Amino acid sequence: MPNQARSELTLAAIVDTALDMAAAEGLESLTIGEVAKRLGLSKSGVFSRVGSREALQTAVLQEYDRRFVQDVFTPAMREPRGLGRLNTLMARWLDRARRVEVHQGCIYCAGAFEYDDRDGPVREQLLDGVRRWRSVLKRTVVQAIDEGHLDAQTDAEQLVFEMDALFTGAMRDARFLGDARALDRAWTTWQQLIADRATARRAQPRRA
Protein backbone atom coordinates (compact mmCIF):
# COMPACT_ATOMS: atom_id res chain seq x y z
CA MET A 1 0.00 0.00 0.00
CA PRO A 2 1.42 3.44 -0.89
CA ASN A 3 2.48 5.52 2.09
CA GLN A 4 -0.14 8.19 1.52
CA ALA A 5 -3.04 5.69 1.45
CA ARG A 6 -1.74 4.06 4.64
CA SER A 7 -1.39 7.44 6.29
CA GLU A 8 -4.99 8.34 5.41
CA LEU A 9 -6.21 5.03 6.83
CA THR A 10 -4.29 5.76 10.02
CA LEU A 11 -5.82 9.23 10.27
CA ALA A 12 -9.31 7.76 9.74
CA ALA A 13 -8.64 5.21 12.49
CA ILE A 14 -7.45 7.97 14.82
CA VAL A 15 -10.59 10.05 14.25
CA ASP A 16 -12.82 6.98 14.56
CA THR A 17 -11.26 5.99 17.89
CA ALA A 18 -11.36 9.59 19.14
CA LEU A 19 -15.04 9.83 18.20
CA ASP A 20 -15.82 6.69 20.24
CA MET A 21 -13.94 8.11 23.22
CA ALA A 22 -15.55 11.55 22.96
CA ALA A 23 -19.03 10.04 22.69
CA ALA A 24 -18.50 7.89 25.77
CA GLU A 25 -16.52 10.23 27.99
CA GLY A 26 -16.99 13.73 26.60
CA LEU A 27 -14.99 15.86 24.16
CA GLU A 28 -13.16 17.46 27.07
CA SER A 29 -11.71 14.12 28.18
CA LEU A 30 -10.17 13.47 24.76
CA THR A 31 -6.38 13.24 24.87
CA ILE A 32 -3.88 12.38 22.15
CA GLY A 33 -2.07 10.09 24.57
CA GLU A 34 -5.13 7.96 25.24
CA VAL A 35 -6.06 7.73 21.54
CA ALA A 36 -2.49 6.62 20.77
CA LYS A 37 -2.63 3.99 23.53
CA ARG A 38 -5.91 2.54 22.27
CA LEU A 39 -4.54 2.25 18.73
CA GLY A 40 -1.11 0.97 19.75
CA LEU A 41 0.54 3.97 18.09
CA SER A 42 3.15 6.32 19.51
CA LYS A 43 1.93 9.60 20.93
CA SER A 44 4.21 11.52 18.57
CA GLY A 45 2.84 9.48 15.62
CA VAL A 46 -0.73 10.56 16.46
CA PHE A 47 0.41 14.11 17.15
CA SER A 48 2.14 14.42 13.79
CA ARG A 49 -1.06 13.35 12.01
CA VAL A 50 -3.61 15.49 13.87
CA GLY A 51 -1.51 18.53 14.86
CA SER A 52 -3.09 19.27 18.24
CA ARG A 53 -5.71 18.09 20.70
CA GLU A 54 -7.98 20.92 19.56
CA ALA A 55 -7.59 19.90 15.90
CA LEU A 56 -8.52 16.34 16.92
CA GLN A 57 -11.66 17.59 18.70
CA THR A 58 -12.55 19.54 15.54
CA ALA A 59 -11.93 16.49 13.34
CA VAL A 60 -14.17 14.39 15.62
CA LEU A 61 -17.05 16.86 15.31
CA GLN A 62 -16.60 17.10 11.53
CA GLU A 63 -16.68 13.30 11.24
CA TYR A 64 -19.77 13.11 13.47
CA ASP A 65 -21.49 15.76 11.31
CA ARG A 66 -20.53 13.92 8.10
CA ARG A 67 -22.14 10.70 9.35
CA PHE A 68 -25.22 12.52 10.64
CA VAL A 69 -25.74 14.30 7.31
CA GLN A 70 -25.38 10.99 5.47
CA ASP A 71 -27.84 9.11 7.73
CA VAL A 72 -30.42 11.80 8.45
CA PHE A 73 -30.23 14.97 6.37
CA THR A 74 -29.47 13.70 2.85
CA PRO A 75 -32.15 10.97 2.69
CA ALA A 76 -34.80 13.35 4.11
CA MET A 77 -33.97 15.99 1.47
CA ARG A 78 -34.94 13.44 -1.22
CA GLU A 79 -38.53 13.59 0.07
CA PRO A 80 -40.77 16.32 -1.35
CA ARG A 81 -41.03 19.44 0.81
CA GLY A 82 -43.67 19.37 3.51
CA LEU A 83 -44.81 17.17 6.35
CA GLY A 84 -43.39 14.01 4.73
CA ARG A 85 -39.88 15.48 4.76
CA LEU A 86 -40.30 16.79 8.31
CA ASN A 87 -41.46 13.37 9.54
CA THR A 88 -38.58 11.70 7.73
CA LEU A 89 -36.08 14.03 9.44
CA MET A 90 -37.51 13.17 12.86
CA ALA A 91 -37.83 9.44 12.13
CA ARG A 92 -34.26 9.14 10.80
CA TRP A 93 -32.88 11.23 13.67
CA LEU A 94 -34.45 8.78 16.13
CA ASP A 95 -33.52 5.73 14.02
CA ARG A 96 -29.88 6.77 13.93
CA ALA A 97 -29.98 7.26 17.70
CA ARG A 98 -31.38 3.73 18.11
CA ARG A 99 -28.50 2.29 16.05
CA VAL A 100 -25.65 4.58 17.11
CA GLU A 101 -26.06 7.13 19.89
CA VAL A 102 -27.90 4.91 22.38
CA HIS A 103 -24.83 2.67 22.39
CA GLN A 104 -22.09 5.21 21.72
CA GLY A 105 -23.45 8.37 23.36
CA CYS A 106 -24.44 11.63 21.66
CA ILE A 107 -21.62 14.17 21.44
CA TYR A 108 -24.02 17.07 20.94
CA CYS A 109 -26.37 16.16 23.83
CA ALA A 110 -23.53 15.67 26.29
CA GLY A 111 -21.54 18.57 24.83
CA ALA A 112 -24.35 21.05 25.47
CA PHE A 113 -24.11 20.34 29.21
CA GLU A 114 -20.33 19.87 29.21
CA TYR A 115 -19.63 23.21 27.50
CA ASP A 116 -22.45 25.43 28.79
CA ASP A 117 -20.03 27.09 31.21
CA ARG A 118 -16.87 26.77 29.10
CA ASP A 119 -15.64 29.10 26.39
CA GLY A 120 -13.43 28.18 23.47
CA PRO A 121 -13.37 26.76 19.98
CA VAL A 122 -15.01 23.40 20.87
CA ARG A 123 -17.99 25.19 22.37
CA GLU A 124 -18.22 27.42 19.28
CA GLN A 125 -18.11 24.43 16.97
CA LEU A 126 -20.80 22.60 18.98
CA LEU A 127 -22.97 25.74 18.99
CA ASP A 128 -22.51 26.13 15.25
CA GLY A 129 -23.55 22.50 14.69
CA VAL A 130 -26.67 22.86 16.84
CA ARG A 131 -27.62 26.09 15.07
CA ARG A 132 -27.16 24.58 11.62
CA TRP A 133 -29.35 21.60 12.55
CA ARG A 134 -32.00 23.83 14.12
CA SER A 135 -32.10 25.98 10.99
CA VAL A 136 -32.62 22.86 8.84
CA LEU A 137 -35.49 21.84 11.13
CA LYS A 138 -37.01 25.32 11.11
CA ARG A 139 -36.81 25.62 7.32
CA THR A 140 -38.49 22.22 6.96
CA VAL A 141 -41.27 23.20 9.39
CA VAL A 142 -41.84 26.47 7.49
CA GLN A 143 -42.06 24.54 4.21
CA ALA A 144 -44.67 22.20 5.77
CA ILE A 145 -46.67 25.29 6.79
CA ASP A 146 -46.28 26.79 3.30
CA GLU A 147 -47.45 23.52 1.73
CA GLY A 148 -50.57 23.67 3.91
CA HIS A 149 -49.62 20.48 5.79
CA LEU A 150 -49.33 22.31 9.11
CA ASP A 151 -51.68 24.97 10.38
CA ALA A 152 -50.71 28.51 9.32
CA GLN A 153 -50.63 29.57 13.01
CA THR A 154 -47.89 27.03 13.80
CA ASP A 155 -44.96 28.59 15.71
CA ALA A 156 -42.00 27.05 13.84
CA GLU A 157 -39.45 27.80 16.58
CA GLN A 158 -41.72 26.26 19.19
CA LEU A 159 -41.98 23.05 17.15
CA VAL A 160 -38.19 22.96 16.64
CA PHE A 161 -37.72 23.39 20.40
CA GLU A 162 -40.06 20.44 20.91
CA MET A 163 -38.24 18.19 18.41
CA ASP A 164 -34.89 18.81 20.09
CA ALA A 165 -36.30 18.52 23.63
CA LEU A 166 -37.93 15.18 22.78
CA PHE A 167 -34.69 13.94 21.23
CA THR A 168 -32.55 15.08 24.16
CA GLY A 169 -34.98 13.69 26.75
CA ALA A 170 -35.15 10.37 24.94
CA MET A 171 -31.34 10.11 24.75
CA ARG A 172 -31.06 10.81 28.47
CA ASP A 173 -33.71 8.22 29.34
CA ALA A 174 -32.33 5.59 26.97
CA ARG A 175 -28.74 5.90 28.18
CA PHE A 176 -28.92 7.07 31.78
CA LEU A 177 -32.13 5.36 32.89
CA GLY A 178 -31.64 2.45 30.46
CA ASP A 179 -35.21 2.88 29.23
CA ALA A 180 -35.32 1.22 25.80
CA ARG A 181 -38.82 2.62 25.13
CA ALA A 182 -37.68 6.23 25.35
CA LEU A 183 -37.07 6.76 21.63
CA ASP A 184 -40.53 5.34 20.85
CA ARG A 185 -41.97 7.70 23.46
CA ALA A 186 -40.35 10.65 21.68
CA TRP A 187 -41.94 9.52 18.40
CA THR A 188 -45.37 9.10 20.05
CA THR A 189 -45.28 12.66 21.44
CA TRP A 190 -44.01 13.98 18.12
CA GLN A 191 -47.01 12.45 16.33
CA GLN A 192 -49.31 14.00 18.90
CA LEU A 193 -47.77 17.44 18.47
CA ILE A 194 -48.00 17.18 14.68
CA ALA A 195 -51.61 15.96 14.86
CA ASP A 196 -52.41 19.04 16.95
CA ARG A 197 -51.03 21.23 14.15
CA ALA A 198 -51.80 19.08 11.10
CA THR A 199 -54.98 20.73 9.94
CA ALA A 200 -57.29 23.55 10.84
CA ARG A 201 -59.26 20.62 12.33
CA ARG A 202 -60.37 22.81 15.19
CA ALA A 203 -60.17 26.44 16.04
CA GLN A 204 -56.68 27.00 17.42
CA PRO A 205 -56.91 28.18 21.02
CA ARG A 206 -55.45 31.66 21.09
CA ARG A 207 -52.62 32.15 23.48
CA ALA A 208 -53.49 34.29 26.51
Next chain:
Amino acid sequence: MPNQARSELTLAAIVDTALDMAAAEGLESLTIGEVAKRLGLSKSGVFSRVGSREALQTAVLQEYDRRFVQDVFTPAMREPRGLGRLNTLMARWLDRARRVEVHQGCIYCAGAFEYDDRDGPVREQLLDGVRRWRSVLKRTVVQAIDEGHLDAQTDAEQLVFEMDALFTGAMRDARFLGDARALDRAWTTWQQLIADRATARRAQPRRA
Protein backbone atom coordinates in the same frame (compact mmCIF):
# COMPACT_ATOMS: atom_id res chain seq x y z
CA MET B 1 -19.39 31.66 68.70
CA PRO B 2 -19.03 28.13 70.14
CA ASN B 3 -16.71 25.86 68.21
CA GLN B 4 -19.44 23.50 67.13
CA ALA B 5 -21.61 26.23 65.62
CA ARG B 6 -18.59 27.65 63.78
CA SER B 7 -17.72 24.20 62.50
CA GLU B 8 -21.26 23.68 61.21
CA LEU B 9 -21.16 27.03 59.44
CA THR B 10 -17.86 26.03 57.84
CA LEU B 11 -19.32 22.72 56.68
CA ALA B 12 -22.36 24.52 55.21
CA ALA B 13 -20.02 26.94 53.37
CA ILE B 14 -18.00 23.99 52.02
CA VAL B 15 -21.11 22.24 50.69
CA ASP B 16 -22.47 25.49 49.26
CA THR B 17 -19.23 26.23 47.40
CA ALA B 18 -18.96 22.63 46.21
CA LEU B 19 -22.55 22.78 44.93
CA ASP B 20 -21.74 25.89 42.88
CA MET B 21 -18.67 24.20 41.44
CA ALA B 22 -20.48 20.95 40.66
CA ALA B 23 -23.35 22.81 38.97
CA ALA B 24 -20.97 24.80 36.79
CA GLU B 25 -18.32 22.22 35.98
CA GLY B 26 -19.81 18.82 36.77
CA LEU B 27 -19.74 16.58 39.84
CA GLU B 28 -16.77 14.74 38.41
CA SER B 29 -14.63 17.88 38.41
CA LEU B 30 -15.20 18.48 42.12
CA THR B 31 -11.99 18.34 44.16
CA ILE B 32 -11.38 19.04 47.83
CA GLY B 33 -8.30 21.09 46.91
CA GLU B 34 -10.26 23.46 44.68
CA VAL B 35 -13.06 23.89 47.25
CA ALA B 36 -10.45 24.69 49.91
CA LYS B 37 -8.78 27.23 47.62
CA ARG B 38 -12.03 29.04 46.90
CA LEU B 39 -12.86 29.28 50.60
CA GLY B 40 -9.34 30.20 51.69
CA LEU B 41 -9.18 27.10 53.93
CA SER B 42 -6.47 24.48 54.12
CA LYS B 43 -7.01 21.28 52.14
CA SER B 44 -6.62 19.24 55.35
CA GLY B 45 -9.20 21.48 57.07
CA VAL B 46 -11.78 20.72 54.37
CA PHE B 47 -10.79 17.07 54.32
CA SER B 48 -11.27 16.70 58.07
CA ARG B 49 -14.80 18.12 57.79
CA VAL B 50 -16.08 16.18 54.75
CA GLY B 51 -14.10 12.93 55.03
CA SER B 52 -13.58 12.24 51.33
CA ARG B 53 -14.26 13.58 47.85
CA GLU B 54 -17.03 11.02 47.45
CA ALA B 55 -18.66 12.11 50.73
CA LEU B 56 -18.52 15.71 49.47
CA GLN B 57 -20.23 14.71 46.20
CA THR B 58 -22.92 12.95 48.25
CA ALA B 59 -23.35 15.99 50.52
CA VAL B 60 -23.71 18.23 47.43
CA LEU B 61 -26.48 16.06 46.00
CA GLN B 62 -28.27 15.90 49.37
CA GLU B 63 -28.14 19.68 49.68
CA TYR B 64 -29.41 20.09 46.11
CA ASP B 65 -32.29 17.70 46.85
CA ARG B 66 -33.13 19.52 50.08
CA ARG B 67 -33.43 22.85 48.26
CA PHE B 68 -35.42 21.29 45.41
CA VAL B 69 -37.90 19.67 47.82
CA GLN B 70 -38.32 22.98 49.65
CA ASP B 71 -38.87 25.02 46.45
CA VAL B 72 -40.86 22.58 44.32
CA PHE B 73 -42.18 19.47 46.05
CA THR B 74 -43.41 20.74 49.43
CA PRO B 75 -45.45 23.72 48.13
CA ALA B 76 -47.05 21.57 45.41
CA MET B 77 -48.10 18.96 47.98
CA ARG B 78 -50.16 21.64 49.72
CA GLU B 79 -52.41 21.79 46.62
CA PRO B 80 -55.32 19.33 46.45
CA ARG B 81 -54.64 16.17 44.43
CA GLY B 82 -55.29 16.43 40.71
CA LEU B 83 -54.39 18.63 37.78
CA GLY B 84 -53.83 21.69 40.01
CA ARG B 85 -51.10 19.91 41.95
CA LEU B 86 -49.56 18.55 38.73
CA ASN B 87 -49.51 22.02 37.16
CA THR B 88 -47.99 23.45 40.33
CA LEU B 89 -45.19 20.86 40.25
CA MET B 90 -44.38 21.74 36.63
CA ALA B 91 -44.68 25.50 37.18
CA ARG B 92 -42.48 25.49 40.29
CA TRP B 93 -39.93 23.20 38.63
CA LEU B 94 -39.60 25.73 35.77
CA ASP B 95 -39.71 28.74 38.14
CA ARG B 96 -36.88 27.36 40.23
CA ALA B 97 -34.89 26.77 37.03
CA ARG B 98 -35.47 30.39 36.02
CA ARG B 99 -34.12 31.62 39.38
CA VAL B 100 -31.40 29.05 40.04
CA GLU B 101 -30.42 26.45 37.43
CA VAL B 102 -30.34 28.77 34.41
CA HIS B 103 -27.57 30.70 36.19
CA GLN B 104 -25.96 27.94 38.20
CA GLY B 105 -26.45 24.87 35.99
CA CYS B 106 -28.52 21.77 36.74
CA ILE B 107 -26.58 18.98 38.43
CA TYR B 108 -29.12 16.34 37.42
CA CYS B 109 -29.34 17.39 33.73
CA ALA B 110 -25.58 17.53 33.30
CA GLY B 111 -25.04 14.50 35.55
CA ALA B 112 -27.23 12.29 33.37
CA PHE B 113 -24.87 12.86 30.43
CA GLU B 114 -21.71 12.96 32.55
CA TYR B 115 -22.41 9.62 34.27
CA ASP B 116 -24.21 7.65 31.57
CA ASP B 117 -21.02 5.69 30.87
CA ARG B 118 -19.59 5.77 34.40
CA ASP B 119 -20.31 3.40 37.28
CA GLY B 120 -20.03 4.20 40.94
CA PRO B 121 -21.81 5.72 43.91
CA VAL B 122 -22.34 9.20 42.36
CA ARG B 123 -24.12 7.66 39.38
CA GLU B 124 -26.25 5.54 41.74
CA GLN B 125 -27.18 8.58 43.81
CA LEU B 126 -28.09 10.59 40.69
CA LEU B 127 -30.16 7.69 39.37
CA ASP B 128 -31.92 7.36 42.71
CA GLY B 129 -32.76 11.10 42.70
CA VAL B 130 -34.15 10.98 39.15
CA ARG B 131 -36.22 7.88 39.97
CA ARG B 132 -37.65 9.45 43.15
CA TRP B 133 -38.64 12.60 41.23
CA ARG B 134 -40.13 10.59 38.38
CA SER B 135 -42.19 8.56 40.84
CA VAL B 136 -43.53 11.76 42.43
CA LEU B 137 -44.50 12.99 38.95
CA LYS B 138 -46.09 9.67 38.02
CA ARG B 139 -48.09 9.45 41.23
CA THR B 140 -49.34 13.00 40.70
CA VAL B 141 -50.36 12.23 37.10
CA VAL B 142 -52.20 9.08 38.24
CA GLN B 143 -54.05 11.12 40.88
CA ALA B 144 -55.09 13.64 38.19
CA ILE B 145 -56.45 10.74 36.14
CA ASP B 146 -58.25 9.30 39.19
CA GLU B 147 -59.76 12.72 39.91
CA GLY B 148 -61.13 12.79 36.35
CA HIS B 149 -58.98 15.82 35.43
CA LEU B 150 -57.06 13.88 32.79
CA ASP B 151 -58.50 11.40 30.31
CA ALA B 152 -58.64 7.82 31.64
CA GLN B 153 -56.58 6.65 28.62
CA THR B 154 -53.65 8.90 29.60
CA ASP B 155 -50.35 7.02 29.64
CA ALA B 156 -48.83 8.33 32.89
CA GLU B 157 -45.27 7.27 32.05
CA GLN B 158 -45.52 8.94 28.66
CA LEU B 159 -46.58 12.22 30.29
CA VAL B 160 -43.74 11.96 32.85
CA PHE B 161 -41.27 11.38 29.99
CA GLU B 162 -42.65 14.52 28.34
CA MET B 163 -42.34 16.65 31.49
CA ASP B 164 -38.71 15.68 31.96
CA ALA B 165 -37.84 15.99 28.25
CA LEU B 166 -39.35 19.50 28.14
CA PHE B 167 -37.45 20.49 31.27
CA THR B 168 -34.14 19.06 30.02
CA GLY B 169 -34.55 20.58 26.55
CA ALA B 170 -35.40 23.97 28.06
CA MET B 171 -32.36 23.86 30.37
CA ARG B 172 -30.11 23.03 27.42
CA ASP B 173 -31.56 25.84 25.29
CA ALA B 174 -31.49 28.40 28.10
CA ARG B 175 -27.90 27.71 29.10
CA PHE B 176 -26.12 26.45 26.00
CA LEU B 177 -27.99 28.43 23.33
CA GLY B 178 -28.67 31.33 25.68
CA ASP B 179 -32.34 31.29 24.69
CA ALA B 180 -34.21 33.07 27.50
CA ARG B 181 -37.58 32.01 26.05
CA ALA B 182 -36.85 28.30 26.40
CA LEU B 183 -38.49 27.83 29.82
CA ASP B 184 -41.64 29.58 28.56
CA ARG B 185 -41.58 27.32 25.52
CA ALA B 186 -41.54 24.26 27.81
CA TRP B 187 -44.57 25.63 29.66
CA THR B 188 -46.43 26.33 26.37
CA THR B 189 -45.90 22.74 25.18
CA TRP B 190 -46.85 21.39 28.59
CA GLN B 191 -50.16 23.26 28.44
CA GLN B 192 -50.78 21.85 24.96
CA LEU B 193 -50.06 18.29 26.09
CA ILE B 194 -52.36 18.68 29.10
CA ALA B 195 -55.11 20.21 26.93
CA ASP B 196 -54.85 17.17 24.65
CA ARG B 197 -55.49 14.91 27.64
CA ALA B 198 -57.79 17.10 29.66
CA THR B 199 -60.94 15.63 28.17
CA ALA B 200 -61.94 12.77 25.87
CA ARG B 201 -62.31 15.46 23.20
CA ARG B 202 -61.24 13.15 20.37
CA ALA B 203 -60.11 9.59 19.64
CA GLN B 204 -56.40 9.03 20.33
CA PRO B 205 -54.44 8.50 17.09
CA ARG B 206 -53.19 4.91 16.88
CA ARG B 207 -49.54 4.19 16.26
CA ALA B 208 -48.73 2.91 12.74
